[in-house]
Amino acid sequence: MNFWQNLPKPFFVLAPMEDVTDFVFREVMANNAKPDVLFTEFASADGLMSDGKNRVIRKLLYSKKQRPIVAQIWSDNPNHLYNSTKLVNELGFDGVDINMGCPDKGVIKKGAGSALIKNFALAKQIIEEVKRGAGGTAVSVKTRLGFDKVITNEWISFLLEQKIDAISIHGRIATKMSKLPADWDEIKKSVTFRDKICPNTLIIGNGDVKSYAQGLQYAKDYKVDGIMIGRGIFANPWFFENPQQTHNKDDYIQMLLEHTKLFVKTWDQKNFNIMKKFFKMYIRDFDGADLLRQKLMQCTSYEEVEKILIK
Ligand SMILES: Cc1cc2nc3c(=O)[nH]c(=O)nc-3n(C[C@H](O)[C@H](O)[C@H](O)COP(=O)(O)O)c2cc1C
Numbered sequence: 001m002n003f004w005q006n007l008p009k010p011f012f013v014l015a016p017m018e019d020v021t022d023f024v025f026r027e028v029m030a031n032n033a034k035p036d037v038l039f040t041e042f043a044s045a046d047g048l049m050s051d052g053k054n055r056v057i058r059k060l061l062y063s064k065k066q067r068p069i070v071a072q073i074w075s076d077n078p079n080h081l082y083n084s085t086k087l088v089n090e091l092g093f094d095g096v097d098i099n100m101g102c103p104d105k106g107v108i109k110k111g112a113g114s115a116l117i118k119n120f121a122l123a124k125q126i127i128e129e130v131k132r133g134a135g136g137t138a139v140s141v142k143t144r145l146g147f148d149k150v151i152t153n154e155w156i157s158f159l160l161e162q163k164i165d166a167i168s169i170h171g172r173i174a175t176k177m178s179k180l181p182a183d184w185d186e187i188k189k190s191v192t193f194r195d196k197i198c199p200n201t202l203i204i205g206n207g208d209v210k211s212y213a214q215g216l217q218y219a220k221d222y223k224v225d226g227i228m229i230g231r232g233i234f235a236n237p238w239f240f241e242n243p244q245q246t247h248n249k250d251d252y253i254q255m256l257l258e259h260t261k262l263f264v265k266t267w268d269q270k271n272f273n274i275m276k277k278f279f280k281m282y283i284r285d286f287d288g289a290d291l292l293r294q295k296l297m298q299c300t301s302y303e304e305v306e307k308i309l310i311k
Contacts (some may be wrong), residue, residue: 002138002204003068003094004166007226010219011036012212012240013168013204015230016072016097016142018042019274023061024263030065032255033231033241038062038069042099045075045084060091061266067094069142076111076122076130085133095138095165097301098130103144103174114174117130117147120158127162140166140204146173156190160197167194168228171207182207188222204228209233212244234281249286253309256282264302272300 014021016039026038040059047056062069071088073096075081077276081098087094100123101114109115116123131139141159145152149172159167169190171182189204194203206228208217215227233239238247256278258279263275276297283293292308299305 002136002165004138005200007036008223009067010216011217011226012038013226013228014039014233014240015168015206015228016040016042016099017230019277020233022059022072022267023063024259024266025278026066026069026106027063027262028255028259029233029237029240030063031258032236034065036068036226038066039097040069040071042074042102043084045073045076045080048073048084048087049080055086058267059278060088060093062091062093069093070095070097070138072097072099072142074102074107076116076126078122078125081126082129082133085130085137089135089137091187093141093143096130097133097140097142097153097168097262100141100143101170101174111156114144114147115150115279116157117143117174120155123158124162127159127164129308131164138160138165140164140168142168142170144170144172144174145183148173148175150183150186152186153193157193157197160194160201163198164201166202166226168204168206170228171205184218184222187224188275191223198205202226206230207292212239237281252282252286257306260305 012035014035018041021039027277029035043056043059060071063277071093073081073084085096099113100116104113107113111119141164146155171184171187172180184205191203194201202225205218205222205224209218209227209229210232219227228309229239259278260275279293279296283289283296295308296305
């Protein structure tokens with residue numbers, strides 16, 4: 001039985017987010033307020049099959065405490081996806097997820113990500129190859145309601161016919177990016193298709209969920225099996241805590257120190273600037289937060305961050 005079937009209902013997933021859900025962030029989440037499932041950032045299957053493999057494979061670093069964990073991969077090349085899935089399997093991941101939702105221009109231009117919504121034949125071939133590479137490991141797809149118009153009926157029904165283990169549905173079309181609110185009624189519609197076409201496929205709803213309580217309510221109202229949280233984590237790093245508790249300034253500072261220390265230890269070669277986007281997540285909503293953040297923005301090392309935060 002694949003791991004998705006063993007999860008509580010509804011379950012909560014931290015969404016894959018490029019330059020956010022790296023090894024370090026996932027580790028901090030696993031230590032403090034762990035979701036039921038973690039995803040890696042999306043990793044290029046072409047990159048994993050290239051001479052630059054060592055750079056891309058860092059996205060697939062994980063620890064035991066992050067399990068169950070799903071590796072997300074993307075490409076338009078079925079052969080690269082097949083071989084990358086075999087690699088993901090060797091690395092011991094619980095699942096492999098195919099990105100069929102990314103709206104990035106470069107990704108679309110290659111015919112990958114959300115462009116696959118316009119190419120059912122290639123999407124089918126890709127799913128078949130990933131399933132073949134996966135052996136028994138869980139296979140899922142993360143996608144949207146359509147590319148430039150909502151085609152939930154055709155697209156989600158088509159995905160369900162491929163008999164995959166889970167589908168995460170971001171309730172938007174690709175060309176709208178995040179400008180309009182997510183359409184959860186369309187996500188609910190997908191659940192009715194699922195019940196008819198492939199009852200074993202789990203449906204995970206995604207888009208604009210701002211709190212754990214809202215997630216529970218949405219799971220009830222829209223009948224999804226799980227809720228996926230992306231940007232909500234920036235507003236509350238303890239998003240997945242159940243029951244929810246209040247956290248004070250010291251808790252936030254402790255988490256930021258933990259994050260920064262592990263970031264430098266893990267990625268000494270990575271640009272420290274990437275760390276800076278997290279300062280806003282931890283240092284806000286208290287007296288003096290703005291000034292403190294401004295000072296942190298000048299830092300280039302853990303030691304400097306520590307000096308500012310520990311007085
Ligand atoms: C910074 C950032 C990076 C993202 N990177 C990925 C990615 O690598 N793969 C993916 O499938 N979606 C990616 N997404 C989309 C999210 O997984 C999610 O679908 C989207 O943010 C909507 O959920 P939300 O309203 O809870 O944020 C990214 C989103 C953000 C904000």
